[in-house]
Amino acid sequence: MAQDELRTSLAQAAEPFVENLYHCLRCNYCVEMHWEERGIQHVCPTLLHHNPAPGYSGKGYLTTARAVLEGEELPINSLIERFFNCTTCGNCEEVCPVGLRPAHLVKQIRAAMVAQGFAPAPIAAIAENVVERHNPAGASIETRNHWAAGLDGIAAGAGALYLPGCAASYEAPAEARATVSVLHQAGVPLKLLPPEQARCCGAPLEEIGFPAEADAERRELAAAIARSGCRRVVASGAECLGSLAGTQLADGVEVLHAFDLIERAVAEGRIGFEPRVNAAAGPIGLLDSCHLSKKSHGIAGAANHPLRIRALLDRLGCQTVAVADQGSYAVCCGAAGGMPRMSPQSAARMADGKLRSFAEAGAVVVLGASPLCVAHLRRSQAAGFPAVMGVFEFIDSYFRLRRVV
Ligand code: SF4
Ligand code: SF4
Numbered sequence: 068m069a070q071d072e073l074r075t076s077l078a079q080a081a082e083p084f085v086e087n088l089y090h091c092l093r094c095n096y097c098v099e100m101h102w103e104e105r106g107i108q109h110v111c112p113t114l115l116h117h118n119p120a121p122g123y124s125g126k127g128y129l130t131t132a133r134a135v136l137e138g139e140e141l142p143i144n145s146l147i148e149r150f151f152n153c154t155t156c157g158n159c160e161e162v163c164p165v166g167l168r169p170a171h172l173v174k175q176i177r178a179a180m181v182a183q184g185f186a187p188a189p190i191a192a193i194a195e196n197v198v199e200r201h202n203p204a205g206a207s208i209e210t211r212n213h214w215a216a217g218l219d220g221i222a223a224g225a226g227a228l229y230l231p232g233c234a235a236s237y238e239a240p241a242e243a244r245a246t247v248s249v250l251h252q253a254g255v256p257l258k259l260l261p262p263e264q265a266r267c268c269g270a271p272l273e274e275i276g277f278p279a280e281a282d283a284e285r286r287e288l289a290a291a292i293a294r295s296g297c298r299r300v301v302a303s304g305a306e307c308l309g310s311l312a313g314t315q316l317a318d319g320v321e322v323l324h325a326f327d328l329i330e331r332a333v334a335e336g337r338i339g340f341e342p343r344v345n346a347a348a349g350p351i352g353l354l355d356s357c358h359l360s361k362k363s364h365g366i367a368g369a370a371n372h373p374l375r376i377r378a379l380l381d382r383l384g385c386q387t388v389a390v391a392d393q394g395s396y397a398v399c400c401g402a403a404g405g406m407p408r409m410s411p412q413s414a415a416r417m418a419d420g421k422l423r424s425f426a427e428a429g430a431v432v433v434l435g436a437s438p439l440c441v442a443h444l445r446r447s448q449a450a451g452f453p454a455v456m457g458v459f460e461f462i463d464s465y466f467r468l469r470r471v472v
Contacts, residue, residue: 125159
């Protein structure tokens with residue numbers, strides 16, 4: 068009975084995507100595209116590192132949903148396993164020549180599965196963590212701001228509100244500390260939300276099929292931002308940036324990635340960079356995090372921060388390496404969409420694949436502007452792989468900022 072209800076619910080979730088389901092050209096771009104000039108070597112991390120069956124691809128998800136809509140009785144357990152093993156990276160949407168939205172479909176199907184009580188245990192655990200402790204890892208609320216202990220650059224009074232996000236706060240604290248340090252040197256005072264008021268941006272919940280809970284987190288975060296009185300919000304998290312862009316904040320509140328402030332200050336000639344003594348960063352690999360570089364992730368993706376970070380690195384005289392898949396078509400590192408919890412070994416293979424390609428290109432350090440990706444790659448670091456750093460960690464380690472007055 069429960070399975071019948073689930074089938075009905077899945078068909079209803081697929082219904083709004085009916086145009087997608089019947090307009091797939093079956094061109095296989097999202098399955099096996101290789102286009103060197105565009106930086107496309109592979110497309111789908113799930114197909115590449117989790118299961119090579121074509122059902123695990125953008126086209127595969129559309130085909131499966133179409134079969135569900137048409138009443139085919141596919142085994143429920145296999146459907147659940149398949150739909151919860153997409154990273155929701157959106158690369159299939161990036162390459163699709165007719166603009167189909169398999170990653171968006173996956174999220175809707177997941178939501179229907181969750182609503183009918185079919186969330187896999189690791190996925191349900193992520194949601195429980197966010198609802199109870201406001202972060203996907205389930206770390207304690209009280210320790211959320213521990214990364215900032217003893218830091219200069221945190222103001223009690225006026226300043227921009229800094230939201231490092233859950234990943235930087237708990238899993239990549241060095242990036243949060245370096246961001247405050249660099250912005251302090253650039254003359255930007257920052258405030259933090261008290262830990263009991265801080266919330267998840269909701270993006271991880273949205274990805275794993277808990278839209279109502281995501282919305283509740285986002286609304287509470289918006290209320291905390293309003294209470295702070297700040298008119299400028301500075302985020303480190305790639306997912307946070309996209310989520311905040313879609314959140315109704317008070318009129319006139321500006322949301323930026325921390326890098327935007329540095330880029331603006333450079334463009335306006337307000338800051339300069341001096342290499343620190345012994346500065347010798349070898350060839351650098353730059354990670355094109357999906358939420359910051361793919362158009363399917365909305366405003367944040369279209370802003371393409373990695374491209375702009377690469378321009379700053381060039382300006383600073385840093386040597387960067389090119390890898391076979393890079394830019395907005397780069398294959399996901401496996402950090403998002405619940406993948407590290409749902410299938411940790413597949414997620415680790417995705418990270419391993421990224422680091423290996425950077426190592427083969429000669430990078431000695433890989434930089435990421437998304438703390439979620441940085442933390443995930445660090446967990447997969449093996450001997451012989453490049454070091455992994457956040458972009459601000461790198462800037463703070465190798466350069467001193469000079470304010471131009
Ligand atoms: S969103 Fe990413 S992981 Fe999911 S099907 Fe598309 S390319 Fe594959
Ligand atoms: S790229 Fe688009 S049209 Fe081509 S197979 Fe994939 S979903 Fe279908």
